[in-house]
Amino acid sequence: MSEFVTESIESGIQYICLNRVDKKNAITLEMYQALTHALQSAQSNAEIKASMIYGAGPDFSSGNDINEFLHIAQTPDKMEAIMAFLQMLTRYQKPLIAGVEGRAVGVGATMLLHCDMVVASRHAKLQFPFVQLGLVPEAASSYLLPQLVGHQKAFEILILGDFVESEEAKAMGLINHLCEPGEAFKVAQRYVQKIAALPVEAVSLSKDLLKHKAQDNVQMALMREGRIFKDRLKSKEAYQAFSSFLSRNK
Template sequence: MTDHVLIERPEAHPGVQVIRFNRPEKKNAITRDMYAKMTNALTVASTDPAVRATAFLGTDGCFSAGNDMADFLAFAMGGSMGMEVIEFLRALATATKPVVSGVDGLAIGIGTTIHLHCDLTIASERSVFKTPFVDLALVPEAASSLIAPRIMGHQRAFALLAAGEPLTAGEAVDAGLIWKIVDADAVERETLALAGRLAKKPPEALRIARDLVRGDRSEVLARIDEEAKHFAAQLKSAEARTAFEAFMRR
């Protein structure tokens, strides 16, 4: 595996597992190995009674720039989204315990859609959320095409997922994508404190409450698979090839 993702259990916050992006030199762009490590951590969290909440964190000024394009293109040309990605999305969508996230700065692609599966997200004022799927001749993923319209309505969801328009932190709060905004130097502290408070609650009552709020996951899982089929088909298209070539020339 790789240390580009750190899995931590901070002593100051018993019951909390942290999944931390640790690749700041690449703006925390996610590789297949990173996806696999995060999937394993989520799987462990679901079965280990010592873990009661999971927190996603990035680095100073950057949550994640999304997929590592070089790594992504290495298998994308074969017309596959990559099983590591699908397995991560399914593990995230079916997490049995609370998942929170803390965002400071850049949140692109999966760096944005991951928060649709989080129960609470804290962000700094300088955070920016953007999904340039269509700009790369691709389609939304992570069941974002299902969840985002439900949360923020058609217009905002279309602006984010199809038009590729960015959301500021304030706009993300208004849209229901994130919970609240704090100072940049408080993002990690507030996120871990939040996860710690959840970890102290009666676990079975919290599980039931969370399941009632989130509802049946089967529709979400079906949309993840449907999006993946369209994603794979687009990867084989001439317009995607043109878009990728233009991106790599930047």
């Protein structure tokens, strides 16, 4: 487990925390590997009935670490760690609940599309800024988002990359429940505890029934996005966008 991804297990519930507060929980390759390992271990552990993911500090996650992406662009094979996590996330069989405070950006937003329930603070904001970075959507968001909100709205969200406020995200079905700022962990925990108290096999089978029909389309979207995303990392547009982003942050 990475020092920036912590895990605890309590009463049959796995709690996964993105814990890189000084970088707004930006996700590194090492963190992807830790997240994959956490889900894999929970999948094979009969004592774990459900999982919950949340971010330490005021934000859920600012997405991928852009500094690392500049290096990945030179060695795109390193993207395998990211793809391994996304594969695990999309195939995870147990209930996965998210507690979201503040900003959920990039993969911090797209991973929520694969969670079974999302609880978010009223101050939460979702952003999918892939095109602004010279990239394309990932984590099968090019398939899942239009299914939820329709083509036109998905186009606006994914192409313009503006923040989606929590109230709008809830109205579109991206968030289940809103809560007061600072309460996302506690409210999400309440829901995951209710789920963990239900008959385990019935919950797992029901989740499979809900996701089964779309699973092939999700996997195809994931693979197609991954190939294009990998190529885009080497593009001039992406390099210029990354450099501009880093210079602004400095």
